[in-house]
Amino acid sequence: MKLISHNHGFGAAAISLAASALLSVSCSLQPPLKNLEDKIIEVKGGGVELKLHSLSARITSIVHTASGEELLRPWPDQDRLAWFSTSITDGLTGRTVSSLTDSVLVLGFEDGEDKVEFDKLILPDGYRVAQRVIGTREGVFLDYEVRPDDEDAPLRSLDFTVMLPIQRGSTVWVPGCETRCETVGRRRRRFVYGPGAGDDCRMRIPLISLWRHDGPAITVAVPLELPVVRVVFEVEPSLVPGGVAPRIDECDWLRVTFDLAGASGTRSLRTGLWLYAHEPGWRDALRVYAEKYREYFEAPRRIASAETPLSSMAPELPPVWRLTRDQNSGVRTVRLAWNVFRSGEWVPPQALRFDDFSWRSEPDSAYGEISVSRVRGVIDNLIQYKISAVLDGAWNSYCERFIAESSYGSDIAENEEGEPISAGPGRLMMHAGAESPFGRAMMEQQRQMLDLYPQALGYYFADWSTTGIDFAHDDSLTVVHNRPASDLAANRVRVGEKLIELVSQQRKLTIISPPSRVVEAKGVDMICFTGVDPADLRGAALLGLWRPVISDPGVAGDDLTLVELEELLKEKLVQGVIASHGELERDQQLGRAYRPLFAQLTGRQWRLDPVGLELPSGVRSQLFQVPSARVSGEFELVLCLVQPGVAITEEIRSASFTVALSFPGADRFNRASWQAASRAPRAVPLRVSSPAENRIEIVVPPFGPAGVLRLDIQ
Structure with a gap:
C-alpha cells in the first residue's frame, strides 16, 4: 500500500491545526510520498459511478453510469467537497468531529480496479478511519472501520453518520413506512432499523430509495452481512423557499447514523452502505436488494396445505361435525399452542420417560392436564380429517424466574442499573447465545420435541420480535453510554438460526412471528403476523416476498368492530x-x-x-x-x-x-x-x-x- 501524508481542511486555521496536531500523533506515521497525483478516482457498479478526491478521500459526486445524471444532487452553488460528509460523535468526550469542519490526514492510499482504500486520521481528536470503496455488478459498497488512534483508548460509544445531499422534489420510499413521501415542505422523517424506534417508523428492511419523476433512482441500503445494532435514516428537508440558495446547514439531506455501538483503541466500529441505481419506483428498489439476499425473503420449501387460514384448537378434540365444517371451510393447519410446559422447561423431564406424565399447559391453565400421549392423540385424530398440526417450539426470549435463577443464572439479562429485566409477572428476559446454557437448553429440548412428535407438520416460534439492550453481557458490538452491552434481538441470529436449521433438517415446517429485522428471518418457511395494526402489517408483509405470510389464530380481532x-x-x-x-x-x-x-x-x-x-x-x-x-x-x-x-x-x-x-x-x-x-x-x-x-x-x-x-x- 502506498502511504502519503496530506492536509485537507477549510482555510488556514484548519491547516495550522493539522500541522500542530502532527507533532502529537504517533511516530508510526510514514513519511509523505512525493509526486502523488492529485486526481478524481472513479468506482463503478450497479449503475452507479462514485467519484472521490484522491488527496482527501471525500466523495465528490454520485452519478448514474448510463445517463451521466447525478443521482444525489444538491444545490449547484455549494462546494462540491461539502456535499458528502461523515461525522463521528464520541460519547466519552461529548465531541463531534466532521469531515466538513475538521482536518483529515490521508495516511494510506491504494487504488485498484473498481476498488479504492484509504487510511485516514481525523484531527484534532485522533480517530483512525479505514475507508474502502468497492464497485461490483450489484452496486458500490462503502465500508468504514473507525477507532481511536491511541491503542490505550478506553471503550466509548460512537455514532457514525454519513450525510448525503438530496435534490429538492425527490420522492422518498422506505419499505413498510407508508407508501412514499416528498422531501419538499415536509417535516423531518426518521426511520429506525433496530431497537428503540418509538414514534418513528420501524424499518424491518434497511434501505431507503430516492427518485425524481424525470430521472433514474438510487437506493441507499445497509448490507445484511454487516452486523449492526441500530441504523437511523433521517430525511431532513430544507425550509428555504424555492429559488433561494441555502447555506450548507439548510440543504436537503439524507442522514444515515449507525449508533448503539462503539470502539476502543483495540476494537473498531464497522459501518457501511450499499448504493445502487434502478428504475424509478419501489418494486425495482426492493427487487435488487431482495435478490441479493434471497435466503432472507424466500421459503426453503412451500407446502400448499399450510398456505390456508390457520386455526387453533384446545386439547379437547372438537366434535366430528365441527372438524368436518372446518375442513370444508378450507382449514388444513391447526396450531396447538398448549404442547409446551413452561418457558425454560418446554418439555418436562418426566415426559421423556412417561408418555402419560401430565402437566398444566402454560398458555391457558383452563386446558387442564396435558401429556405427550394426549398431544399425540390430537395430532393423529386431526390427520384423519386431513388437517395437520403445528406445535409451539422450544423458544422464548424470556424464562420463568425460578428456572432462570436456578439453572441459567449467567444468562439473565440486566438493565443499566444491574437489575434483572422483567418480562412480566414471574418471568425474566434472557440472553441466549448458541453456546450459553439457555441456548443449549433450547436446542436440546427442541430435539426432544422432534423425537416425541414425529407426526407434527412443523413448529411455530412466537416472540420472535422482542428487542432490548442487555447490560450483563457483551456481544462485542453493542455499546450504550460508553458501556459494553448486548442486543437481545441478536438472540434470533445467535441461537434462533440454529433452531430453524435443526427443525428444517427434519423436514418440518418452520413458522415465526414477524422479526424486528429481516436478518432474523433467514431460512424460515413462513411468517405468522400477530396483531391488528395495518402499519405493522405492511412492514411484516414485505418479509414474505417469496414465502407465505399467514395470521395468528390467537389474534382474531375480537376487540375490533365488524x-x-x-x-x-x-x-x-x-x-x-x-x-x-x-x-x-x-x-x-x-x-x-x-x-x-x-x-x-x-x-x-x-x-x-x-x-x-x-x-x-x-x-x-x-x-x-x-x-x-x-x-x-x-x-x-x-x-x-x-x-x-x-x-x-x-x-x-x-x-x-x-x-x-x-x-x-x-x-x-x-x-x-x-x-x-x-x-x-x-x-x-x-x-x-x-x-x-x-x-x-x-x-x-x-x-x-x-x-x-x-x-x-x-
Missing part, C-alpha cells in the same frame, strides 16, 4: 397476507365473502419487476404472481383490488372500470377471470391495447369492497 375487521381483511388481501380462520369465522357473511379471495393467494409471490398499473382513484391494489395451473414453468398474475370504506353489507354502487397493465411480456396473457367478494368467479374481457408497449386492458365489473383479478396464458 367494520374495522373488514378493513383489516382488505389490508391483508392487498398485502398478500392470509387471514386466520378465527378472523374469517367471526362473522358468517364476512367469512363467505373473503375466504375465496384469500384462497387465491396460495403460492403467491410479490411481483417486483417494474409494472405500469392504471386504476381509478379510490381503488387500492397489489400485484402478485402464482405458479400456473395450466402451463408448466409459467405463472399467473393475481391482482388484488379493494375499496377502502366500502362494506360487504352495502349495495354495490360502483360502475365497471378498466384496469391497464404494462410490462415486458404482458401481451402473452390472454385470459382473465374475476372474483368479487360474495360473487362466483367469472371470465372478463381482456385485450392487448398496445403490443408495442406490452399493454393489456381488462374490464372489471362493478364490485363492492374487494375482488381478485387473475390473468393467465391459455
Whole structure:
C-alpha cells in the first residue's frame, strides 16, 4: 500500500491545526510520498459511478453510469467537497468531529480496479478511519472501520453518520413506512432499523430509495452481512423557499447514523452502505436488494396445505361435525399452542420417560392436564380429517424466574442499573447465545420435541420480535453510554438460526412471528403476523416476498368492530397476507365473502419487476404472481383490488372500470377471470391495447369492497 501524508481542511486555521496536531500523533506515521497525483478516482457498479478526491478521500459526486445524471444532487452553488460528509460523535468526550469542519490526514492510499482504500486520521481528536470503496455488478459498497488512534483508548460509544445531499422534489420510499413521501415542505422523517424506534417508523428492511419523476433512482441500503445494532435514516428537508440558495446547514439531506455501538483503541466500529441505481419506483428498489439476499425473503420449501387460514384448537378434540365444517371451510393447519410446559422447561423431564406424565399447559391453565400421549392423540385424530398440526417450539426470549435463577443464572439479562429485566409477572428476559446454557437448553429440548412428535407438520416460534439492550453481557458490538452491552434481538441470529436449521433438517415446517429485522428471518418457511395494526402489517408483509405470510389464530380481532375487521381483511388481501380462520369465522357473511379471495393467494409471490398499473382513484391494489395451473414453468398474475370504506353489507354502487397493465411480456396473457367478494368467479374481457408497449386492458365489473383479478396464458 502506498502511504502519503496530506492536509485537507477549510482555510488556514484548519491547516495550522493539522500541522500542530502532527507533532502529537504517533511516530508510526510514514513519511509523505512525493509526486502523488492529485486526481478524481472513479468506482463503478450497479449503475452507479462514485467519484472521490484522491488527496482527501471525500466523495465528490454520485452519478448514474448510463445517463451521466447525478443521482444525489444538491444545490449547484455549494462546494462540491461539502456535499458528502461523515461525522463521528464520541460519547466519552461529548465531541463531534466532521469531515466538513475538521482536518483529515490521508495516511494510506491504494487504488485498484473498481476498488479504492484509504487510511485516514481525523484531527484534532485522533480517530483512525479505514475507508474502502468497492464497485461490483450489484452496486458500490462503502465500508468504514473507525477507532481511536491511541491503542490505550478506553471503550466509548460512537455514532457514525454519513450525510448525503438530496435534490429538492425527490420522492422518498422506505419499505413498510407508508407508501412514499416528498422531501419538499415536509417535516423531518426518521426511520429506525433496530431497537428503540418509538414514534418513528420501524424499518424491518434497511434501505431507503430516492427518485425524481424525470430521472433514474438510487437506493441507499445497509448490507445484511454487516452486523449492526441500530441504523437511523433521517430525511431532513430544507425550509428555504424555492429559488433561494441555502447555506450548507439548510440543504436537503439524507442522514444515515449507525449508533448503539462503539470502539476502543483495540476494537473498531464497522459501518457501511450499499448504493445502487434502478428504475424509478419501489418494486425495482426492493427487487435488487431482495435478490441479493434471497435466503432472507424466500421459503426453503412451500407446502400448499399450510398456505390456508390457520386455526387453533384446545386439547379437547372438537366434535366430528365441527372438524368436518372446518375442513370444508378450507382449514388444513391447526396450531396447538398448549404442547409446551413452561418457558425454560418446554418439555418436562418426566415426559421423556412417561408418555402419560401430565402437566398444566402454560398458555391457558383452563386446558387442564396435558401429556405427550394426549398431544399425540390430537395430532393423529386431526390427520384423519386431513388437517395437520403445528406445535409451539422450544423458544422464548424470556424464562420463568425460578428456572432462570436456578439453572441459567449467567444468562439473565440486566438493565443499566444491574437489575434483572422483567418480562412480566414471574418471568425474566434472557440472553441466549448458541453456546450459553439457555441456548443449549433450547436446542436440546427442541430435539426432544422432534423425537416425541414425529407426526407434527412443523413448529411455530412466537416472540420472535422482542428487542432490548442487555447490560450483563457483551456481544462485542453493542455499546450504550460508553458501556459494553448486548442486543437481545441478536438472540434470533445467535441461537434462533440454529433452531430453524435443526427443525428444517427434519423436514418440518418452520413458522415465526414477524422479526424486528429481516436478518432474523433467514431460512424460515413462513411468517405468522400477530396483531391488528395495518402499519405493522405492511412492514411484516414485505418479509414474505417469496414465502407465505399467514395470521395468528390467537389474534382474531375480537376487540375490533365488524367494520374495522373488514378493513383489516382488505389490508391483508392487498398485502398478500392470509387471514386466520378465527378472523374469517367471526362473522358468517364476512367469512363467505373473503375466504375465496384469500384462497387465491396460495403460492403467491410479490411481483417486483417494474409494472405500469392504471386504476381509478379510490381503488387500492397489489400485484402478485402464482405458479400456473395450466402451463408448466409459467405463472399467473393475481391482482388484488379493494375499496377502502366500502362494506360487504352495502349495495354495490360502483360502475365497471378498466384496469391497464404494462410490462415486458404482458401481451402473452390472454385470459382473465374475476372474483368479487360474495360473487362466483367469472371470465372478463381482456385485450392487448398496445403490443408495442406490452399493454393489456381488462374490464372489471362493478364490485363492492374487494375482488381478485387473475390473468393467465391459455
